[in-house]
Amino acid sequence: MTVGLVCLAAVLLLAFLRIPLGFALLVVSIAGISVVNSFDVARMMIPMTLSEAVFSYELAVVPLFILMGNVLSRTGISEDLFRAANAFLSPVRGGLALATMVTCAGFSAVCGSSFATASTMAKVAYPSMKQYGYSDRLASATIAAGGTLGILIPPSIILMIYGILTQQNIGELFIAGVLPGLLGLAMYMAAIVLVAWRRPEQAPRGAPVPARQRWQSLAGVWPFIALFALIIGGLYLGWFTATEAGGIGAGVALIIALSQRRLSWRRFWETMLDTARTSVMLYTVLFGAMLFSQLISFSGLADALLELMQGSGLSRTGVLLAILAVFLLLGCVMDSMAIILIFVPLFSPTLVAQGFDLVWFGIVVVVLTEIGLITPPVGMNVFVLKANLPSVPVGTIFRGLVPFMAADVIRLAVLVAFPSVSLILVQWMK
Amino acid sequence: MKRIFKGIHQATNLLLVVALSAMVALTFVDVVGRRLFNMPVFGANDITEHLMAVIVFAGLPLLTGQRGHLSIDLLDSWLLRPQWRAWHRAVDGLVAAVLALIAWQYYLAIEEAEMIQEVSQALNIPRAWMYAFMAFTTAIAAVAALFVAPPRHPDPSEEFES
Amino acid sequence: ARAETRLTLSNWVPPTHFVYKDILQPWIDAVAKATEGRVVISTLPKPVGSPPQHFELARKGVADVTWGNFTYEPERFKTMWFAELPMMGANCEASSVALWRTYEKYLADNAAFKGVKMLGVGMLGGGQFNHPGKLVQSLEDLQGQKVRMGGPIQKRLIEALGAVPVSAPATKAYEMLEGGVIDASLHGLESVVNFRLDGKLKYHSIVPEGLYDGTFFIVMNQAKFNRISPADQQAIMKVSGEMLSRRWGQAFDQQSKAAEAKMRSEGHVFGQPDGPLLDKIRGVRGAMLKELQAEGPSFGVADVDSMVGFYEQQYASLKP
Ligand code: NA
Numbered sequence: 001m002t003v004g005l006v007c008l009a010a011v012l013l014l015a016f017l018r019i020p021l022g023f024a025l026l027v028v029s030i031a032g033i034s035v036v037n038s039f040d041v042a043r044m045m046i047p048m049t050l051s052e053a054v055f056s057y058e059l060a061v062v063p064l065f066i067l068m069g070n071v072l073s074r075t076g077i078s079e080d081l082f083r084a085a086n087a088f089l090s091p092v093r094g095g096l097a098l099a100t101m102v103t104c105a106g107f108s109a110v111c112g113s114s115f116a117t118a119s120t121m122a123k124v125a126y127p128s129m130k131q132y133g134y135s136d137r138l139a140s141a142t143i144a145a146g147g148t149l150g151i152l153i154p155p156s157i158i159l160m161i162y163g164i165l166t167q168q169n170i171g172e173l174f175i176a177g178v179l180p181g182l183l184g185l186a187m188y189m190a191a192i193v194l195v196a197w198r199r200p201e202q203a204p205r206g207a208p209v210p211a212r213q214r215w216q217s218l219a220g221v222w223p224f225i226a227l228f229a230l231i232i233g234g235l236y237l238g239w240f241t242a243t244e245a246g247g248i249g250a251g252v253a254l255i256i257a258l259s260q261r262r263l264s265w266r267r268f269w270e271t272m273l274d275t276a277r278t279s280v281m282l283y284t285v286l287f288g289a290m291l292f293s294q295l296i297s298f299s300g301l302a303d304a305l306l307e308l309m310q311g312s313g314l315s316r317t318g319v320l321l322a323i324l325a326v327f328l329l330l331g332c333v334m335d336s337m338a339i340i341l342i343f344v345p346l347f348s349p350t351l352v353a354q355g356f357d358l359v360w361f362g363i364v365v366v367v368l369t370e371i372g373l374i375t376p377p378v379g380m381n382v383f384v385l386k387a388n389l390p391s392v393p394v395g396t397i398f399r400g401l402v403p404f405m406a407a408d409v410i411r412l413a414v415l416v417a418f419p420s421v422s423l424i425l426v427q428w429m430k
Numbered sequence: 431m432k433r434i435f436k437g438i439h440q441a442t443n444l445l446l447v448v449a450l451s452a453m454v455a456l457t458f459v460d461v462v463g464r465r466l467f468n469m470p471v472f473g474a475n476d477i478t479e480h481l482m483a484v485i486v487f488a489g490l491p492l493l494t495g496q497r498g499h500l501s502i503d504l505l506d507s508w509l510l511r512p513q514w515r516a517w518h519r520a521v522d523g524l525v526a527a528v529l530a531l532i533a534w535q536y537y538l539a540i541e542e543a544e545m546i547q548e549v550s551q552a553l554n555i556p557r558a559w560m561y562a563f564m565a566f567t568t569a570i571a572a573v574a575a576l577f578v579a580p581p582r583h584p585d586p587s588e589e590f591e592s
Numbered sequence: 593a594r595a596e597t598r599l600t601l602s603n604w605v606p607p608t609h610f611v612y613k614d615i616l617q618p619w620i621d622a623v624a625k626a627t628e629g630r631v632v633i634s635t636l637p638k639p640v641g642s643p644p645q646h647f648e649l650a651r652k653g654v655a656d657v658t659w660g661n662f663t664y665e666p667e668r669f670k671t672m673w674f675a676e677l678p679m680m681g682a683n684c685e686a687s688s689v690a691l692w693r694t695y696e697k698y699l700a701d702n703a704a705f706k707g708v709k710m711l712g713v714g715m716l717g718g719g720q721f722n723h724p725g726k727l728v729q730s731l732e733d734l735q736g737q738k739v740r741m742g743g744p745i746q747k748r749l750i751e752a753l754g755a756v757p758v759s760a761p762a763t764k765a766y767e768m769l770e771g772g773v774i775d776a777s778l779h780g781l782e783s784v785v786n787f788r789l790d791g792k793l794k795y796h797s798i799v800p801e802g803l804y805d806g807t808f809f810i811v812m813n814q815a816k817f818n819r820i821s822p823a824d825q826q827a828i829m830k831v832s833g834e835m836l837s838r839r840w841g842q843a844f845d846q847q848s849k850a851a852e853a854k855m856r857s858e859g860h861v862f863g864q865p866d867g868p869l870l871d872k873i874r875g876v877r878g879a880m881l882k883e884l885q886a887e888g889p890s891f892g893v894a895d896v897d898s899m900v901g902f903y904e905q906q907y908a909s910l911k912p
């Protein structure tokens with residue numbers, strides 16, 4: 001158990017010292033397994049663990065969904081979405097921010113990454129909001145918060161990784177993310193309305209769009225709606241597995257892009273290479289995480305944690321709240337992917353022993369890491385946004401995010417108190 | 431020398447694009463064939479798994495050579511100062527050592543896979559060939575880790591994927 | 593007494609699964625008791641590899657004790673193919689013990705098992721046709737049907753019977769049936785209920801003595817075993833070997849019986865294949881036995897026919 005704790009600290013230290021996360025995990029795992037077992041066991045585990053990850057049909061879901069998102073984001077779908085949302089919402093007070101939020105949610109439905117969602121929207125929506133006199137504070141915070149929807153509304157890279165680590169059905173996780181994602185959208189929109197009402201100077205009204213133009217703008221949105229409906233509908237009806245949904249999604253996205261003449265040979269080539277690059281990056285981290293979870297198992301840390309929780313006299317709810325608090329704290333200082341990869345394997349045995357549903361917990365964990373993405377000191381979405389908008393101070397973005405964080409905390413409480421919000425669609429599906 | 435590197439780079443890119451395209455096409459054909467024509471592709475999952483292995487291990491040297499591995503860059507304003515240069519060299523050495531260890535283990539796995547006649551689940555594809563490929567590319571990645579350019583301030587939106 | 597040897601066990605089913613609860617856990621307790629606490633086996637909180645890797649994990653000593661399915665590594669364990677052929681025995685206690693005796697007599701020195709100490713072997717007690725909508729009784733019933741299966745023997749059978757094999761683990765059967773990916777699925781009755789497929793698979797066509805079978809192992813790393821004192825080695829083998837194989841078979845028999853009772857009470861339909869279909873199945877069995885006999889020397893069994901003869905004689909004598 002001591003070895004496990006030391007290794008946990010070592011991984012965090014090495015990662016912060018800029019050793020690539022996957023390699024920090026690999027090095028510490030090899031060292032740790034050598035201590036609790038032997039170097040021979042550690043080295044022999046390497047090809048077995050890596051092969052288990054790489055020859056996994058379930059894991060092939062990752063590049064396929066990344067590809068789908070890449071195809072759509074490179075073909076201008078996000079601009080079309082924003083134009084349509086704006087055409088309907090711009091006359092309302094705070095309308096541009098509301099349109100941005102709706103576009104974030106829409107883009108999330110084809111993109112599995114919150115950073116990609118945030119940085120795409122920074123390019124698409126920020127200039128418009130500035131043009132109409134929105135405050136930096138509201139404009140940047142809207143995009144930073146909206147970006148977090150990318151990892152809850154399916155598809156979601158985080159949910160895919162979570163599903164693989166905990167052996168939960170990825171299709172079910174995706175379906176479970178739909179309602180909490182929409183709840184998140186609704187609450188973020190409520191937060192915007194509230195800010196616009198309290199501080200009208202931050203969110204001026206936009207110019208109304210003529211009715212005809214409004215309806216025309218919808219034409220650009222259909223491919224995206226069709227694709228989302230196909231994937232979620234197909235998963236819901238059991239037509240295909242998550243991996244197959246990814247393949248179908250990527251294939252249909254390519255066909256749509258081709259038919260709209262938005263896919264040059266060069267763009268296709270770049271999209272493919274970009275997808276491969278991102279996938280390899282994720283796999284390397286996953287290699288490390290899988291070996292590390294073996295170390296946690298060997299070192300007895302997970303068992304010790306389980307005993308600690310059971311011996312603590314905490315009730316079932318107490319255990320849950322303690323785990324939630326740990327994840328919330330981790331979210332303040334760590335990247336969401338790292339949290340999922342390192343800590344979910346550590347806590348999942350305890351959760352299973354207490355009889356918690358791992359699909360539901362996956363959604364809760366994603367919301368927790370979503371909060372982590374926008375809280376100081378380390379809010380990755382804020383940094384992504386800062387990189388796209390160099391003129392906006394980080395402090396301003398964090399201040400603007402306060403109402404959104406409040407919305408997130410309320411949403412978290414709802415999801416924890418009422419698991420059926422996450423699980424009802426999954427139950428209907430069965 | 432530069433021409434050779436460029437050639438390898440281009441060939442790897444081609445392999446990545448072809449493998450990924452094949453994966454999409456295969457899934458597409460399998461699902462459509464099964465649902466509409468009652469004709470699934472036997473062992474489609476098996477082929478997908480092999481394509482995935484090809485993508486990940488072919489991409490490993492490229493990603494390593496571009497310093498593309500996911501790293502936490504929170505302390506960059508401090509860690510990218512010149513006095514840390516030796517540290518980054520040491521980190522590159524460590525990455526190279528880990529990759530070399532992986533390559534060595536896969537090299538050992540080739541013979542072992544032949545001995546125990548390790549094959550894939552549905553199509554009985556021998557694993558020894560795959561392990562040879564994986565050992566080879568990981569060894570190249572280990573070399574690439576030693577010759578990669580020193581780190582600079584990156585664009586976080588490219589560096590992270592979450 | 594203080595434990596002198598601590599061994600790790602890697603288990604890849606949930607701890608509530610009967611293979612762990614009714615076979616491994618009682619055996620772990622029996623080992624501790626037989627060695628008076630000198631050999632303690634602790635189960636790792638999660639498996640150290642995928643199910644097909646479990647033989648290799650024990651051979652390399654990554655985990656000390658593992659269990660798994662020979663069928664997952666078909667080329668490696670061709671020695672075991674004979675026991676997975678059609679009609680090798682529906683009484684799992686008898687077939688598992690017969691397989692253990694056959695292993696001891698014909699296979700214990702075979703190169704395929706080098707590096708591990710075999711602690712026990714087991715069978716399924718016969719896999720069967722399971723269908724959501726109809727009873728598979730004739731060759732016509734199988735024409736063009738997509739059937740989920742695993743391993744080369746089942747594939748060969750399905751193809752010879754005119755159906756379309758779809759290779760997938762049993763854990764995937766539910767969603768594949770749900771999505772129309774498959775029309776039918778091969779399982780032992782126990783696995784229909786334990787994978788919660790009884791809501792879907794309502795028709796069961798029972799081939800007497802089994803349509804096919806599966807073979808399993810429980811092994812310990814040989815080097816680890818050698819380090820245990822001879823007295824404790826003996827004590828361990830007293831509660832392992834034939835006894836553990838028998839425990840395996842009894843647990844499967846009990847599960848299958850309970851599963852059948854449950855499904856009958858749920859109104860499932862049970863039946864048997866007709867004569868021509870049975871003849872065809874027997875034909876595949878005969879052809880494969882002939883091939884195995886010819887190939888035998890390549891996997892270190894000089895006379896497969898005599899090995900199969902011994903197995904069948906043992907099975908017949910053990911079957912109640
Ligand atoms: Na998404």
Ligand code: NA
Binds near residue numbers: 374379
């Ligand atoms: Na944070």
